[in-house]
Amino acid sequence: MPIARAAAPVTLEAIELRVLQIPLVAPFTTSFGTETVREVIIVRARTAAGDGWGEIVTQHAPLYSSEYTQGAWDVAERILAPALLDAGSIAPAQVAPLLAPFVGHRMAKAGLELAVLDAALRAEGRGFGAYLGAVHDRVPSGVSVGIQRDEAALVDTVGGYLDAGYVRIKIKIKPGRDIGDTAAVRAAFGAIPLQVDANSAYTLADADTLAELDRFDLLLIEQPLQEDDLVDHAALARALRTPVCLDESITSHKAAADALALGAASVINIKAGRVGGYLEAVRIHDLCAQAGVPVWCGGMLETGIGRAANAALAALPGFTLPGDVSASDRFYHRDIVTEPMVLEDGHVRVPTGPGLGVEIDHDALEAFTVARAELRR
Ligand code: OSB
Numbered sequence: 001m002p003i004a005r006a007a008a009p010v011t012l013e014a015i016e017l018r019v020l021q022i023p024l025v026a027p028f029t030t031s032f033g034t035e036t037v038r039e040v041i042i043v044r045a046r047t048a049a050g051d052g053w054g055e056i057v058t059q060h061a062p063l064y065s066s067e068y069t070q071g072a073w074d075v076a077e078r079i080l081a082p083a084l085l086d087a088g089s090i091a092p093a094q095v096a097p098l099l100a101p102f103v104g105h106r107m108a109k110a111g112l113e114l115a116v117l118d119a120a121l122r123a124e125g126r127g128f129g130a131y132l133g134a135v136h137d138r139v140p141s142g143v144s145v146g147i148q149r150d151e152a153a154l155v156d157t158v159g160g161y162l163d164a165g166y167v168r169i170k171i172k173i174k175p176g177r178d179i180g181d182t183a184a185v186r187a188a189f190g191a192i193p194l195q196v197d198a199n200s201a202y203t204l205a206d207a208d209t210l211a212e213l214d215r216f217d218l219l220l221i222e223q224p225l226q227e228d229d230l231v232d233h234a235a236l237a238r239a240l241r242t243p244v245c246l247d248e249s250i251t252s253h254k255a256a257a258d259a260l261a262l263g264a265a266s267v268i269n270i271k272a273g274r275v276g277g278y279l280e281a282v283r284i285h286d287l288c289a290q291a292g293v294p295v296w297c298g299g300m301l302e303t304g305i306g307r308a309a310n311a312a313l314a315a316l317p318g319f320t321l322p323g324d325v326s327a328s329d330r331f332y333h334r335d336i337v338t339e340p341m342v343l344e345d346g347h348v349r350v351p352t353g354p355g356l357g358v359e360i361d362h363d364a365l366e367a368f369t370v371a372r373a374e375l376r377r
């Protein structure tokens with residue numbers, strides 16, 4: 001049955017942007033750096049029919065991608081939000097085409113589109129999951145584990161997540177913290193569903209080291225090489241038995257099609273922010289489903305807003321691998337929604353209420369806000 005992903009236009013009256021700084025429960029270390037506070041932009045679309053909420057998932061510095069919070073703030077405030085407000089009445093599916101002339105800035109575009117989607121669906125009393133074509137009411141929950149002080153600390157941390165019920169472990173790796181870390185987790189926990197994420201820390205010259213990971217029967221290795229290294233990823237994929245999954249490289253439906261055509265990936269991590277929005281994410285899902293390529297839902301340490309949206313996306317039929325859709329308390333003591341996502345039997349529930357199906361905790365939102373702007377029509 002084809003999904004009619006259409007929603008009626010909303011009339012935008014104002015767009016509110018906020019920078020939030022939310023403390024993390026523990027530092028999160030990847031090959032590109034350590035975060036202790038999540039700096040993120042929250043978008044509120046004010047419409048004649050009520051508010052909608054979105055999240056711009058940039059980080060403080062351009063380390064994961066070229067986007068970063070102050071840059072996203074600038075382009076959202078001066079260029080993108082004014083373009084949306086000028087449009088007046090706009091349907092969710094018109095947001096991306098309207099913003100397409102502005103090159104790049106996909107996370108900023110995605111956050112604005114999500115706020116419009118939420119407002120439009122709330123106005124119609126429809127849930128985001130039903131709108132996207134979700135086929136599950138809950139999704140299996142994987143967890144992304146940062147690089148720890150040493151192998152013993154890693155085993156300790158992973159053990160805690162397994163005890164909590166997470167059904168798949170992903171560990172971050174970098175040169176010098178790859179084979180040993182992976183071996184330690186395998187030795188401690190046996191044949192658990194395990195994958196690794198390099199966040200672009202290697203080059204093709206490291207192929208022999210990466211091939212040593214083959215003996216651990218990993219689900220996949222995520223983004224070993226640079227964002228624009230599609231040809232090198234294809235060469236690496238031929239040299240490894242471990243499936244290569246792309247994250248950073250997949251910036252659009254076109255990039256996904258190119259990666260598949262080149263043999264640069266046999267699995268794709270779909271993140272709505274990275275590709276410019278949830279509607280583009282669904283197009284990539286559809287492409288991969290047609291091609292028989294498994295996909296899973298990545299994460300960007302989302303607040304309860306983006307986390308609700310990710311759970312809905314991950315409930316589409318082609319998401320056949322557990323995603324980085326963990327419970328709110330994996331990252332936060334306090335979230336900005338009234339009912340933060342929880343882990344139940346290794347799964348998280350897809351919200352079913354109107355729009356994203358979550359309500360904002362306005363006290364928490366205020367408490368974490370460090371900058372605010374309101375743009376009016
Ligand atoms: O590479 O998947 C990544 C977080 C920030 C930036 C990039 C990545 C990540 C994660 C965390 O791995 C995923 C999550 O939100 O749980």
Ligand code: MG
Binds near residue numbers: 197222247269298
């Ligand atoms: Mg990744």
